[in-house]
Amino acid sequence: MATSERTSEVDLLILDLDGVLVDTQDAEDGALAYVGTLMGVHLTHEQATALFSGKRVQECLDLLADMAHRPPPSDAVQIVRAKCQELIGATLEPVPGVEDALRRVGVELCVASNSPREIIEKRLADCGILDFFGDRLYSAYEVNAWKPDPELFLWAARDRGVAAARCVVVEDSLVGVDAALSAGMRVLQFNVVPVEAPHREGVPTFSSMHVLPALVHGGNLS
Incomplete structure (x- = not known):
């Protein structure tokens, strides 16, 4: 050292x-916001940051379910992971x-x-x-x-x-x-x-x- x-x-x-x-926090929040749009919940960048930052994915999906009054897609976690990687891009x-x-x-x-x-x-x-x-x-x-x-x-x-x-x-x-x-x-x-x-x-x-x-x-x- x-x-x-x-x-x-x-x-x-x-x-x-x-x-x-x-x-990568913006990518994480953006991926969750993307799933939100699939559920009919449209969030601004500021709203997504306030709702999701630092929380585990399942907790965030539960929040979206409460807001949408419907469950998330069955493969929502996989969608979040893939979308996050897409937003991060090839270089980290x-x-x-x-x-x-x-x-x-x-x-x-x-x-x-x-x-x-x-x-x-x-x-x-x-x-x-x-x-x-x-x-x-x-x-x-x-x-x-x-x-x-x-x-x-x-x-x-x-x-x-x-x-x-x-x-x-x-x-x-x-x-x-x-x-x-x-x-x-x-x-x-x-x-x-x-x-x-x-x-x-x-x-x-x-x-x-x-x-x-x-x-x-x-x-x-x-």
């Missing part, structure tokens, strides 16, 4: 996948600055995502950053607990032998921020597009991955 900025107060950095390491890049931040942060890294493990592995591999994490990949599907349930983060910490209080989580969605707070972990809210206010009061927000190492160790943007 390159230059370390480690302190004794942080032992594990837990990162979400979509919207944090890879900028990490969020700008991620590789530099992961090299410099100086603590153990893992990924904890609501996505299935095979999608986590594929997206990390496709954008060339899987080696930063090895097998330290945690899927909600493996523990049967999806954000905002804190169990996914708590499972990752237990598996790495780290107390919750010594973990820092990087999240972009409200459900992810709530899961981290419920787990008793410090959380940093990352958004590619700067936001005016955090999802929850007191949560630091940032929009450049280059400042992540300093934030992990208690620094600020000034």
Whole structure:
């Protein structure tokens, strides 16, 4: 690992996948909105983001079913996965600055995502950053607990032998921020597009991955 900025107060950095390491959240939301149109529900980009970001696919399909007063197509999950891949396209890049931040942060890294493990592995591999994490990949599907349930983060910490209080989580969605707070972990809210206010009061927000190492160790943007 390159230059370390480690302190004794942080032992594990837990990162979400979509919207944090890879900028695929819009594709995920767009794919779900596409299924919505098949069901007669037409959502703006802003509505889709507010409804779907950070949530598991089945929960989003249930929301669409409530709005449409009809069930989704029987193969809706497959439609979402295929449409998402179409929207992502042939080339997937990490969020700008991620590789530099992961090299410099100086603590153990893992990924904890609501996505299935095979999608986590594929997206990390496709954008060339899987080696930063090895097998330290945690899927909600493996523990049967999806954000905002804190169990996914708590499972990752237990598996790495780290107390919750010594973990820092990087999240972009409200459900992810709530899961981290419920787990008793410090959380940093990352958004590619700067936001005016955090999802929850007191949560630091940032929009450049280059400042992540300093934030992990208690620094600020000034």
